[in-house]
Amino acid sequence: MYEFDADTTVTPVSEGVWAATPTARWNIGPNPNGGYLLALVLAATGRQITHPDPLVASAFYLGRTEPGVAAVLSVETIKAGRSFSSAEVHLAQQGTERLRALVTYGDLSLQAGPTMVTAAPPPLPPVEECVEIDPSQTPWEFSHRFEMRMPAEMAGLFRRPPNGKAAMGGYSRLRDGRDPDVRSLALFADGFPPPILNVVEAQWVPTLELTVHFRGRPAPGWLQMWFQTRFLVGGVLEEDGEIRDSEGNLVALTRQLAVVRGGTTTAGRDS
Amino acid sequence: MYEFDADTTVTPVSEGVWAATPTARWNIGPNPNGGYLLALVLAATGRQITHPDPLVASAFYLGRTEPGVAAVLSVETIKAGRSFSSAEVHLAQQGTERLRALVTYGDLSLQAGPTMVTAAPPPLPPVEECVEIDPSQTPWEFSHRFEMRMPAEMAGLFRRPPNGKAAMGGYSRLRDGRDPDVRSLALFADGFPPPILNVVEAQWVPTLELTVHFRGRPAPGWLQMWFQTRFLVGGVLEEDGEIRDSEGNLVALTRQLAVVRGGTTTAGRDS
Numbered sequence: 001m002y003e004f005d006a007d008t009t010v011t012p013v014s015e016g017v018w019a020a021t022p023t024a025r026w027n028i029g030p031n032p033n034g035g036y037l038l039a040l041v042l043a044a045t046g047r048q049i050t051h052p053d054p055l056v057a058s059a060f061y062l063g064r065t066e067p068g069v070a071a072v073l074s075v076e077t078i079k080a081g082r083s084f085s086s087a088e089v090h091l092a093q094q095g096t097e098r099l100r101a102l103v104t105y106g107d108l109s110l111q112a113g114p115t116m117v118t119a120a121p122p123p124l125p126p127v128e129e130c131v132e133i134d135p136s137q138t139p140w141e142f143s144h145r146f147e148m149r150m151p152a153e154m155a156g157l158f159r160r161p162p163n164g165k166a167a168m169g170g171y172s173r174l175r176d177g178r179d180p181d182v183r184s185l186a187l188f189a190d191g192f193p194p195p196i197l198n199v200v201e202a203q204w205v206p207t208l209e210l211t212v213h214f215r216g217r218p219a220p221g222w223l224q225m226w227f228q229t230r231f232l233v234g235g236v237l238e239e240d241g242e243i244r245d246s247e248g249n250l251v252a253l254t255r256q257l258a259v260v261r262g263g264t265t266t267a268g269r270d271s
Numbered sequence: 272m273y274e275f276d277a278d279t280t281v282t283p284v285s286e287g288v289w290a291a292t293p294t295a296r297w298n299i300g301p302n303p304n305g306g307y308l309l310a311l312v313l314a315a316t317g318r319q320i321t322h323p324d325p326l327v328a329s330a331f332y333l334g335r336t337e338p339g340v341a342a343v344l345s346v347e348t349i350k351a352g353r354s355f356s357s358a359e360v361h362l363a364q365q366g367t368e369r370l371r372a373l374v375t376y377g378d379l380s381l382q383a384g385p386t387m388v389t390a391a392p393p394p395l396p397p398v399e400e401c402v403e404i405d406p407s408q409t410p411w412e413f414s415h416r417f418e419m420r421m422p423a424e425m426a427g428l429f430r431r432p433p434n435g436k437a438a439m440g441g442y443s444r445l446r447d448g449r450d451p452d453v454r455s456l457a458l459f460a461d462g463f464p465p466p467i468l469n470v471v472e473a474q475w476v477p478t479l480e481l482t483v484h485f486r487g488r489p490a491p492g493w494l495q496m497w498f499q500t501r502f503l504v505g506g507v508l509e510e511d512g513e514i515r516d517s518e519g520n521l522v523a524l525t526r527q528l529a530v531v532r533g534g535t536t537t538a539g540r541d542s
Binding site for chain 1: 326327329331333334349350355357359368371373375379382383384385386387388389390436437470471479480482484486487501502503504505506507509521524526528530531
């Protein structure tokens with residue numbers, strides 16, 4: 001069994017109640033990655049909702065989730081409609097809620113309306129021209145779960161100082177060969193170094209809220225990742241992401257609201 | 272009392288339960304505008320949460336809300352922390368839930384971390400060079416609540432055919448002179464014609480989910496609005512908005528997931 005599937009296994013406890021134990025393998029420092037927790041939430045809703053694909057999920061992070069500690073996921077099916085179903089999930093550990101999420105499901109294979117994409121592809125060279133990130137050069141357990149390739153100037157995050165541009169992109173896939181699916185896009189949605197780290201020497205960038213729009217079922221292979229922050233105001237920031245599959249099709253749009261802790265603006269010092 | 276305040280008045284029923292009646296004054300066709308409903312939600316949470324400002328709100332639209340029908344807003348305070356508080360709201364009419372929302376509050380006046388904005392201002396001429404939108408030329412009751420000014424090429428939405436670019440911007444303020452505040456930004460977040468109508472002759476663009484990041488307390492006067500859709504895929508789209516105040520500061524980032532109903536791609540026919 002692949003790591004991601006093993007570490008997002010949920011077991012039924014009772015009607016609408018699921019048990020799982022987040023592992024430390026997806027940690028950023030001492031904390032499980034927020035996208036990993038959202039993927040765990042979707043493992044539970046996926047067992048309970050009849051529509052096949054999450055279309056949108058919003059997670060509100062309420063407190064620190066502890067790796068290695070049993071979690072209870074309570075899933076309420078709010079609506080079970082013809083085209084869409086919605087659910088709410090509470091993730092609790094030791095009786096304290098750590099995360100609450102809303103999710104709407106549908107069927108991505110049935111989306112038959114008009115298509116028109118005006119967004120330019122992100123300014124990334126082909127994967128073979130990118131630098132392979134050596135996870136032993138990063139301080140995060142999380143990095144060991146992925147193969148990542150980045151343009152040389154962005155890979156520089158891992159060799160300080162930061163480059164002053166709050167954009168970060170490249171290619172990513174699970175290191176153990178598991179191909180991406182819709183649910184795992186929640187993991188990738190928070191699965192790149194925060195672009196703000198190119199601008200601010202923050203110790204931590206905790207996420208308050210993460211919303212993912214699931215826009216397509218990914219083809220196998222590399223995911224193309226592009227994240228940027230355009231507005232850092234008073235230490236609060238949005239992080240916007242676009243994830244495309246190996247065929248170049250958009251598969252997810254992501255946005256999170258986050259806060260920098262212990263940061264100084266390196267760009268601000270220079271400009 | 273201003274229209275917006277009158278039409279978002281909530282009255283206490285019992286602990287965590289509030290009553291309100293959405294009015295038809297904010298209708299798009301037969302339906303109350305989704306941003307108006309989110310502002311109504313925030314009227315209830317604002318009475319219950321001690322932190323002064325919503326920082327992020329996500330609304331999941333479950334079914335049609337009926338104007339003129341009594342609604343019950345059930346507010347659960349999920350967390351009351353030192354820096355942040357979170358709440359969940361169910362909006363129901365006649366015993367059926369129509370909307371569920373998650374909100375996190377904080378204090379925008381205390382955000383003291385670093386600031387760095389790299390986003391370019393939207394490509395809009397000054398307000399005095401824009402065209403005043405005559406609400407009697409639009410089919411929406413909603414339009415009568417606002418003064419709106421748009422660049423001539425965008426105002427063309429109201430004189431078909433659409434211009435083929437899924438971007439829409441301009442200036443907006445409440446017609447009766449009420450100045451914007453943080454809560455009313457939820458209304459403005461869904462308060463502009465959907466840019467996709469410049470591309471697709473849709474009959475309706477229902478919102479599945481709307482998330483607003485409240486980034487600052489707006490100065491009095493005009494709000495500068497900029498909305499765009501970059502990915503219309505199979506009839507599903509994101510709509511991203513930036514709202515700045517009269518001093519040019521970002522006050523809200525908005526994103527919604529929506530669906531076009533009854534649409535044909537005019538741009539697709541030509542290109």
